[in-house]
Amino acid sequence: MATQVQNHTYQDWLNSVEQLAGNGFANRAFIDGQFCDAASGATFECISPRDGQLLTRIAACDAVDVDKAVAAARASFEAGVWSRLMPKQRKKILQAFAAELEAHADELALLESLDMGMTISDSRTMNLPGAVECVNWYAELADKLYDEIAPTQPNALTRIHRVPVGVVAAIVPWNYPLMIACWKAAPALAAGNSVVLKPAEQSSLTAIRMAELAHKAGIPAGVFNVVPGMGDVAGKALGLHMDVDALAFTGSSRVGGLYMQYAGQSNLKRVALECGGKTPNIVLDDVEDLDKAAAAIVLGAFSNQGQICNAGSRLIVDRRVHRPLMEKVKALAETIVPADPLDPATEFSCLVDARHTANVLQYVQAGQDDGARLICGGEQEGGSGRKCYVQPTIFDHVSADMQIAREEIFGPVLSVIPVDSVEQAIEVANSTVYGLGAAVWTRDMKRMEQAAGAIKAGVIWVNCHDHGDISSPVGGFKQSGFGRDKSVHALDKYVEYKTVWIDLSS
Numbered sequence: 393m394a395t396q397v398q399n400h401t402y403q404d405w406l407n408s409v410e411q412l413a414g415n416g417f418a419n420r421a422f423i424d425g426q427f428c429d430a431a432s433g434a435t436f437e438c439i440s441p442r443d444g445q446l447l448t449r450i451a452a453c454d455a456v457d458v459d460k461a462v463a464a465a466r467a468s469f470e471a472g473v474w475s476r477l478m479p480k481q482r483k484k485i486l487q488a489f490a491a492e493l494e495a496h497a498d499e500l501a502l503l504e505s506l507d508m509g510m511t512i513s514d515s516r517t518m519n520l521p522g523a524v525e526c527v528n529w530y531a532e533l534a535d536k537l538y539d540e541i542a543p544t545q546p547n548a549l550t551r552i553h554r555v556p557v558g559v560v561a562a563i564v565p566w567n568y569p570l571m572i573a574c575w576k577a578a579p580a581l582a583a584g585n586s587v588v589l590k591p592a593e594q595s596s597l598t599a600i601r602m603a604e605l606a607h608k609a610g611i612p613a614g615v616f617n618v619v620p621g622m623g624d625v626a627g628k629a630l631g632l633h634m635d636v637d638a639l640a641f642t643g644s645s646r647v648g649g650l651y652m653q654y655a656g657q658s659n660l661k662r663v664a665l666e667c668g669g670k671t672p673n674i675v676l677d678d679v680e681d682l683d684k685a686a687a688a689i690v691l692g693a694f695s696n697q698g699q700i701c702n703a704g705s706r707l708i709v710d711r712r713v714h715r716p717l718m719e720k721v722k723a724l725a726e727t728i729v730p731a732d733p734l735d736p737a738t739e740f741s742c743l744v745d746a747r748h749t750a751n752v753l754q755y756v757q758a759g760q761d762d763g764a765r766l767i768c769g770g771e772q773e774g775g776s777g778r779k780c781y782v783q784p785t786i787f788d789h790v791s792a793d794m795q796i797a798r799e800e801i802f803g804p805v806l807s808v809i810p811v812d813s814v815e816q817a818i819e820v821a822n823s824t825v826y827g828l829g830a831a832v833w834t835r836d837m838k839r840m841e842q843a844a845g846a847i848k849a850g851v852i853w854v855n856c857h858d859h860g861d862i863s864s865p866v867g868g869f870k871q872s873g874f875g876r877d878k879s880v881h882a883l884d885k886y887v888e889y890k891t892v893w894i895d896l897s898s
């Protein structure tokens with residue numbers, strides 16, 4: 393177990409919290425290159441789930457602030473201060489932005505852990521490096537993309553240009569706040585757009601700090617704005633705004649659907665949705681390494697307390713390996729104890745807030761009511777201020793029609809569904825409205841191909857789970873959404889293709 397993260401002990405992180413709190417958390421909107429209060433003066437509470445303490449109060453932006461941010465983004469876009477920069481200049485500034493994120497990695501990692509409860513070890517060694525890598529990757533891409541000439545006819549020059557779409561709204565969730573904000577903002581900025589980011593109300597702190605660092609790195613005023621606030625106020629105002637050209641959303645499928653309605657009710661802005669998931673881990677009877685599979689299943693179900701869109705929340709296992717696999721999975725899960733996210737030794741901490749914790753516990757109750765067998769966890773870990781800690785929970789002998797097998801819980805609850813064949817496993821895997829990811833464990837190439845071909849999901853892992861790289865896209869089929877984050881394909885959300893046809897015949 394790690395007792396230090398980046399050479400910092402538990403006590404070091406606790407001392408840093410005092411320092412941060414002493415200096416005061418950045419808690420206002422960032423519009424047109426400066427911090428500002430919400431025009432109404434309204435604020436909302438920012439409470440840490442690790443101990444229930446109030447960290448600060450955050451500006452609660454509404455339609456007036458959103459208007460101001462969109463106007464600043466539009467003005468900067470039309471002025472060309474960013475949109476018409478040479479791509480290599482944009483690259484340099486984005487690289488400087490990545491360097492700022494890296495230079496403030498300890499602070500940002502700590503803000504994230506305090507704000508939404510991610511373990512400091514994940515926050516500092518995965519979330520932060522992921523965010524920095526993402527910004528650097530799209531910075532590099534900015535001056536390496538060529539446009540096209542179409543093979544139309546001899547006396548014509550037909551150019552196809554990739555042009556920035558204009559003002560992009562990015563709406564993000566709370567589970568990996570900084571990294572997902574970078575997945576949206578970095579390609580949008582690299583393509584030359586101006587951006588208005590709305591963080592989730594549970595996790596505004598890193599987004600606000602990120603805007604300040606972007607500005608410091610040289611991103612001009614108005615090009616990157618942050619409007620914290622409630623989803624159904626600030627988010628809705630962005631969704632309905634007549635001057636937002638494209639909207640990139642990550643969050644639940646329900647709210648994703650609302651954004652499609654907002655677009656339809658306003659200016660038909662382009663919408664891309666990265667939504668929920670119910671990822672199956674399918675273990676077939678010829679699985680090569682049960683220990684490796686068990687470790688990946690436990691990590692996949694309980695990392696970030698199960699608050700991952702791709703969490704392997706369904707284990708679909710062939711009955712012939714069910715018992716030996718479950719012995720290993722259960723033994724590993726029982727070693728995990730919820731603890732303070734700021735302790736470098738902590739691998740599993742708290743859920744994002746008390747409301748979400750209550751939702752997760754309701755699902756635990758529903759599993760019991762429906763007759764699934766609770767074999768591990770299921771309890772809240774109480775104590776002073778500890779309202780958001782829930783044990784890793786496993787239900788065995790779940791059937792595919794139970795609520796815990798169908799709905800996204802977004803918490804540390806694993807549903808185990810025994811099956812008798814690869815065909816049945818695939819059928820169960822597909823028996824969901826989601827299609828974000830899926831994993832299959834087998835040593836047989838034909839079965840790998842059979843599963844990879846038949847499962848409807850954006851990513852299929854074979855003999856691993858939730859592996860990824862900034863160069864490979866993520867996104868969903870079905871109600872998991874459409875459009876892709878990461879990779880070159882993410883750019884499609886933020887560019888228009890413009891054809892210029894020049895007649896050369898006379």
Ligand code: NAD
Binds near residue numbers: 564567666669872877
């Ligand atoms: P959420 O849908 O509740 O909120 C997401 C964003 O939408 C937040 O910024 C929120 O303020 C805003 N919002 C909420 N209600 C709104 C409304 N009525 N109108 C406009 N905006 C509104 O999701 P969450 O709880 O923040 O995040 C968890 C969800 O995100 C899960 O479903 C998870 O699977 C999904 N997610 C998906 C991916 C992916 O890549 N596909 C990645 C991470 C998380």
